[in-house]
Amino acid sequence: MANKARFWDKVAQKYFKSPISDEAVYQRKLELTREYLTEDSDVLEFGCGTGGTALAHAPYAKSVLATDISGEMLAIAEQQKKDAGIENVEFRQADFDSFEDEKGRYDLVLGLSILHLLKDRREALKKVRHVLKPGGVFVSSTACLGNRMWFMAPILWAGRLFGAFPFVRVFTVGQLVRSIEEAGFVVEHEWLPPKSIAVFVIARKPE
């Protein structure tokens, strides 16, 4: 875990301080997600970073377990939680590649800016389906470099050797959506905001 977390530990403070790239788009994603939350919702977020989204959704849910591989990201998240006085969020250090939880434990799972950073998104999607209740919802936002930025693949690969980039998988929106459907979800909402390479997908595990 330490090796995989190194890049994210190093950039945690900078990540926290950098502004959200499009505030209106971010707010719309929060709103769309909230349509699926109730005061009884148990939520899991993986790759939660510095915890802003988990804390923003907490007042609309019963509980939020927000996980990340990076201890430095989570240290910032814990401080944010303390400052906001929020009690129904638990931050936990975990590599989603080896994360385990009860079958059908959650009403909603969030994976934001994370699926492209995992070695095997299909395994991750299987896991998301496993921990969701029947009828539960997976909300994701994923950078799909394969459509307009495929030329970044060798740059990312080389940059990674020097610690300048994390591990990144390159795939298209179509490939991502297909893998979500192949994992057994029904896509209810797909939105690629203008000028963005990150597709927002809301997908349901059938009853």
Ligand SMILES: C[S@@+](CC[C@H](N)C(=O)[O-])C[C@H]1O[C@@H](n2cnc3c(N)ncnc32)[C@H](O)[C@@H]1O
């Ligand atoms: C691009 S940031 C996104 C953070 C947050 N979800 C957001 O939207 O701002 C990616 C996050 O995923 C975490 N991460 C990377 N690989 C991971 C893994 N295998 N398991 C869990 N978290 C991981 C990183 O530590 C980092 O905090």
